[in-house]
Amino acid sequence: MKNNFFYGYSKQADLPEKKRLLFTEFMKNNVKINQADSATLLTGVLAPPAAMAAKKAGESLPQLKMIKNVPDVLFVPSATVVALITVRFSKRLFMRN
Structure with a gap:
């Protein structure tokens, strides 16, 4: 099963620093930078x-x-x-x- 970002993010509702780290890791792993030629x-x-x-x-x-x-x-x-x-x-x- 794939890593469910939303499940982990919603469990960290009271820890904003942990949510921020979780979000930045998710973005680093899943967003590809596209440069125009x-x-x-x-x-x-x-x-x-x-x-x-x-x-x-x-x-x-x-x-x-x-x-x-x-x-x-x-x-x-x-x-x-x-x-x-x-x-x-x-x-x-x-x-x-």
């Missing part, structure tokens, strides 16, 4: 201006006239998230090979 960071910085430029360019094309109906407040963050997801998946794909 340079590709993700660059994509996060460059995707919003690129999305705004792509939206402006797309508004002039007859095939993409409907893009005018999408507000910038929705288009730019969604394009940024899609770009970040694409970077993550492509990184995993290239690391596998």
